[in-house]
Amino acid sequence: MSGPGDSWLRRLRACDRPAARVVCLPPAGADALFYLSFARAVSHPVEVLGAQYPGRRDRRGEAPARTVQELADGIAGAAGSDLPVALFGHGMGAVVAFETALRLHRPPLVLFVSGAPGPPRHRVAESAESSGTAHADLSAAATYRWGDARVGAPVVGMVGDEDPVARAEEVATWQSVTSGAFELQLFSGGHLYLTSFVSTVANAVGERVLGMLG
Known part of the structure; x- marks a missing residue:
């Protein structure tokens, strides 16, 4: 289940000859297995890795990260350079994915940001009533501030049309953090x-990743 950076990433889907790698960043309080069903549903020649933040499962003996930047530093260093990389983050994981994109040696193929307001409208989107690792994650997210940096990759904003914590117009503000193309995708739920x-x-993620490969 381990990925290229054994401490930070867990391989959720392998394939014999992957064309690309999708690294998934969990929301507050979650771990790499949050994306297991997603990874199993991918039907394209890509491998899927889930980030394992400190303080959970096999890393439960480690202190949780204190900042979003600390998480991004670890994930970017573990993502590997042997395959083209795409990033997918949901909730708090969206800003972690963005900061990870800024730290990669080359821009990701595409950055998927899901269920979270863009950095210009950043706020803690998950419930503040939490404990343990979720509380630590939310504390890290609450201190995050965008420094006006932009990523040189396409950004796809994704949101449920009935999301009570990240409205579509807030997710659309991710457009301001990229020098590339931006697209907003609405889903039911x-x-x-x-x-x-x-x-x-x-399927939407897999098709977009392969499309970026030409």
Whole structure:
């Protein structure tokens, strides 16, 4: 289940000859297995890795990260350069994915940001009533500030049309963080639309990644 950076990434989907790698960044309080159903639903020649933040499962003995930047530093260093990389982040994972994109040796193929307001409208989108690793994650997210940096990759904003914590117009503000193209995709459902329509989301991601490869 381990990925290129054994401490930070877990391989959720392998394939014999992957054309690309999708690195998935979990929301607050979640771990790499949050994306297991998503990874299993991907039907394209890409491998899927989930980030394992400190403080959970096999890393439960480690102190949780104190900042979004700390998470991004670890993930970017573990993502590998042997394959083209795309990033997918949901909730708090969206800003972690963005900061990771800024730290990669080359821009990602595409950055998927899901269920989260863009950095210009950043706020903690998950419930503030939490404990343990979720509380630590939310504290890290609450201190995050965008420094006006932009990523040189296409950005795809994704959101449920009934999401009570990340409205479509807020997700659309991700357009301001890229020097590339931006697209907003609406799905049926609330904040966790991707777990309800996992095959639809997985196919959309896989097709976009392969399309970016030409």
